Every structure is written in structure tokens, then in C-alpha cells.
Amino acid sequence: MISSDAFGIYVHWPFCKAKCPYCDFNSHVRHQPVDALSFARALATELRWFADRTNGRTVTSIFFGGGTPSLMPPEAVGHVLDSIGSLWSISPDVETTLEANPTSIEAENFRGYRAAGVNRVSVGVQALNDADLKALGRQHSAEEALAAFRLAAKTFPRVSFDMIYARPGQTLAQWRDELTVALGEQQGHMSLYQLTIEPGTAYFDLHERGSLVTPTDDRAADLYDLTQELTEKAGLPAYEISNHAAPGQESRHNLLYWRYGEYAGVGPGAHSRLAEDENRKALVAEKHPETWRELVAAQGHGLVSDTVVPPADQASEYLLMGLRIAEGIDLDRYAALAGREIDSSKIAGMKSMGLIRRVGPRLMATADGRKLLNAVIAELAV
Missing domain, CATH: 1.10.10.10 (Winged helix-like DNA-binding domain superfamily/Winged helix DNA-binding domain)
Structure with a gap:
């Protein structure tokens, strides 16, 4: 169990090579190179602002999400982690996770991330079927994904194998085959999400027009049941609806969210939940990356909302x-x-x-x- 004084830091990296058609996260594509170190410096500035509001906390988990954090140069990740280490006390067993896409270019950065202090990587394999990967807008093949995951498993103490199921046209037999392969590769943690059609995504528009047919509720339920059956047999029971782990391999940072703990979120569009006096505060940052960076330069943070959450x-x-x-x-x-x-x-x-x-x-x-x-x-x- 995580103690009640657990405190996490979420770092949002908003940039992607391409926008996946199912994604409704705050992610942005830039057709010119991103000045990664200027954004890393802005993240460090915003971290200083949060440190002033969370004096005395000990950081128990750090999570780099996105977007695509594995597009960050290792030196940018290192700059952010060094800033966190200089501003807060850090738990000796701090969990530091980075979400990674399994392209060969990003995989080459794994050793740099490990040297910077990352000790857990969540690899977005998403599918082990090249046709479905293409339909999902992913820029890697199944073979590349497995190679990247194996490299991650050699590089980091803890890794998560992440997939999406209940995809258009997916049968029970197909998912059984894919998940069986994945279970043979996993190293103690899997995030297995049912595809959801979210407003504002390309998939939503296609679904509304009838051009994208997703599994019926009954088929989705069957796929969910199959997922539970196979993961249970493999010793990875569900500790959360979409997350499965061997004992002790659960994501500490995500458990902090689900246990309604405290966390500071930095970066474009990041959310925070902080306890202050008798109140619990909800804070939200500006979503647009360059506008967020300008706000940080002007006022030390990029927040656009800072409110009390009623009991x-x-x-x-x-x-x-x-x-x-x-x-x-x-x-x-x-x-x-x-x-x-x-x-x-x-x-x-x-x-x-x-x-x-x-x-x-x-x-x-x-x-x-x-x-x-x-x-x-x-x-x-x-």
C-alpha cells in the first residue's frame, strides 16, 4: 500500500510526430523542430512555482506523459529530473516513468533516459497486427514494437506492455492470439485499454458517419472477459479496470491518482490536485504549448485555472x-x-x-x- 503522504509529479510533453485518430489527449504536431530545451527550462520554472506551494512534500513518483515523451532528448529529461531533485525531497525508491513509442529512433534514447534517472518505461505497443497499427495511426510495425520492448526490458528495472483492444473488426480469436504473444513478452505489468471513441477525434467523425464500425457492447464484453481470463492465468490480475500486474509491479504513480492522492502537474494542459490548509485545489494549465511557455516566462507558471474543489x-x-x-x-x-x-x-x-x-x-x-x-x-x- 502507498502511504497517505504519497506525492507525485506529472510532466506533460505535448508533442507528437502525428496525431493518432483515436487520441483526445492534449497533443500537438509541429512541422518544424521543437526547441526541446526551452520547453524543459519552462518546465523547470513551473516546477519551482509548485515547489513553493508544496513545501515539505517528499516525491514518491514522477510520470512523463503526453503527447510523446520519448521524443524528448535525454538531456531535456535529465534537466527536468535534476530540477525536481533540487526542489523536493525524493523518496529513495521513487518511481520515475516515461511513456515511450516503440520506433527505432526513440528506442535509441532508452539508455540516455536510464542514465537521467528514469527507472520505468511504459511502451505503447498498442497492437501486434501491422494493418491495425496503420489504422490506429501508429508509425511502427509489430516487429519494431517487440524489438523496442525487449530493449526497454533490458534497459529499465520495470516496464509496461501497453495495448488497445476492441478495435474495429477485431475478433476474439485475433485478440487471443495477440494477447498470448504479448503475455509471452511482458515483464510484470500490462495496460490493456478498450478502444473508446472520443469526441473531437478523427475516429469520432468516422464513427458518426458510419464509416468506422466498432465491436458491439456484447462483443466488447466478451473481449474484456477474455482479457481477464488470459491475464489471470498468466499471473497478472487486474488491479485496475485496464491495468494488470504481478504482485509488487503495479504503477505507483497511477495508484496515487486512483487513491485520490496529491500530485503536481506541469506542462501544457497538465492538471494538479493539491491539499492546502483545509482545502483541496484543482489546477489546470494552458493547453497550447507555445502560449503555455509564454505564460511561464511572464508569471512563473502556465496555469489558467486554480479553484477549490468542494467537499x-x-x-x-x-x-x-x-x-x-x-x-x-x-x-x-x-x-x-x-x-x-x-x-x-x-x-x-x-x-x-x-x-x-x-x-x-x-x-x-x-x-x-x-x-x-x-x-x-x-x-x-x-
Whole structure:
């Protein structure tokens, strides 16, 4: 278990070589070379601003997300990590993760990232089928992805094998074959996400026009069940809806989010959740990279929103995040945030349907409940 004083830092690198058609993250393509070190210096400046607001915290995890952080030169990653180390106390076993795309050019940077202090890499393999990789907008082949993952496994103490399933036209047999290969390569952690069609993406427009046909709800449920079956057999149970790990290999940084911990987010579009006095603050940075950099130069940070999260909203966020993980939520903590307990009759009703279970003060979704999690949360939150 992560202690209650866990504190994480999220670093957003917003640039990509190309925009994937399913992606709704804050990512941007630049057709001229990006001045990576100027952005790294801006990240360091924003980190200093956050350090002043989080005096006394000890950093337990750092996560470079994006965008495509593996487009960062190792010296830029090193500059950011050196800045963090100079501003906060760092836990001796700090987890430092970087998301990586498995192209050969980016894979060459792995040794540089390791030397800079990265000790965990999340490799976005996404598919082991070249036709589907092309449809997903990925710029690597299945062979390149496996080679990059194997190099990552040799370079870093911990690695995650990340894939997307429930893709257009994907059959159970195809996913079984792909996942079986992936399970033979994994090193203790896998992130396995069902494809979702998000507004504002190219896939959303195609789906609206009927040009992109995704699996039915029943087929998606079958694919989910198959995923659970194969990962369980391989010793990687789901500790979160889409994340699977051998004991001790869970992502500490992501667990911090799901446990509703504190984190500072730096970079374009980054979000933060900080405890200040009796309040919990939600902070959001400007999304546009160059505008964010200008704001940082002018005021020391790129924030465009800094608000107090009302207790009722904190309780809702805790419920939403906490029921995603196998360990569930602490009912006493929920009551303290909400100012009320969850209706016991609702708990009893959901329990009788096999959707939730209670162990002492903790409430968690069952395997069936995780399939209907939005409905479970909506019922309990009322």
C-alpha cells in the first residue's frame, strides 16, 4: 500500500510526430523542430512555482506523459529530473516513468533516459497486427514494437506492455492470439485499454458517419472477459479496470491518482490536485504549448485555472477513481469528504446483485461490477 503522504509529479510533453485518430489527449504536431530545451527550462520554472506551494512534500513518483515523451532528448529529461531533485525531497525508491513509442529512433534514447534517472518505461505497443497499427495511426510495425520492448526490458528495472483492444473488426480469436504473444513478452505489468471513441477525434467523425464500425457492447464484453481470463492465468490480475500486474509491479504513480492522492502537474494542459490548509485545489494549465511557455516566462507558471474543489465534488472524485481499483474505497474517508455516508440500502441492493462487496471499512466493485462501473458509481453517488 502507498502511504497517505504519497506525492507525485506529472510532466506533460505535448508533442507528437502525428496525431493518432483515436487520441483526445492534449497533443500537438509541429512541422518544424521543437526547441526541446526551452520547453524543459519552462518546465523547470513551473516546477519551482509548485515547489513553493508544496513545501515539505517528499516525491514518491514522477510520470512523463503526453503527447510523446520519448521524443524528448535525454538531456531535456535529465534537466527536468535534476530540477525536481533540487526542489523536493525524493523518496529513495521513487518511481520515475516515461511513456515511450516503440520506433527505432526513440528506442535509441532508452539508455540516455536510464542514465537521467528514469527507472520505468511504459511502451505503447498498442497492437501486434501491422494493418491495425496503420489504422490506429501508429508509425511502427509489430516487429519494431517487440524489438523496442525487449530493449526497454533490458534497459529499465520495470516496464509496461501497453495495448488497445476492441478495435474495429477485431475478433476474439485475433485478440487471443495477440494477447498470448504479448503475455509471452511482458515483464510484470500490462495496460490493456478498450478502444473508446472520443469526441473531437478523427475516429469520432468516422464513427458518426458510419464509416468506422466498432465491436458491439456484447462483443466488447466478451473481449474484456477474455482479457481477464488470459491475464489471470498468466499471473497478472487486474488491479485496475485496464491495468494488470504481478504482485509488487503495479504503477505507483497511477495508484496515487486512483487513491485520490496529491500530485503536481506541469506542462501544457497538465492538471494538479493539491491539499492546502483545509482545502483541496484543482489546477489546470494552458493547453497550447507555445502560449503555455509564454505564460511561464511572464508569471512563473502556465496555469489558467486554480479553484477549490468542494467537499461533495471531492467525494465524487474519490468514488469515481477509487472504485476503478481492486482495493476499492475507504467508506470512512468517503463519509468524511461527503459529509454523509453512502446509503446503506443502496450498498445492500448493489451487493445483492453481485456488483459490489464490502470488506471491513472498504467497498469495492466485483468483476461483474467493473463491467457496469459507471452505473454502479451513479447509483452509489446519489
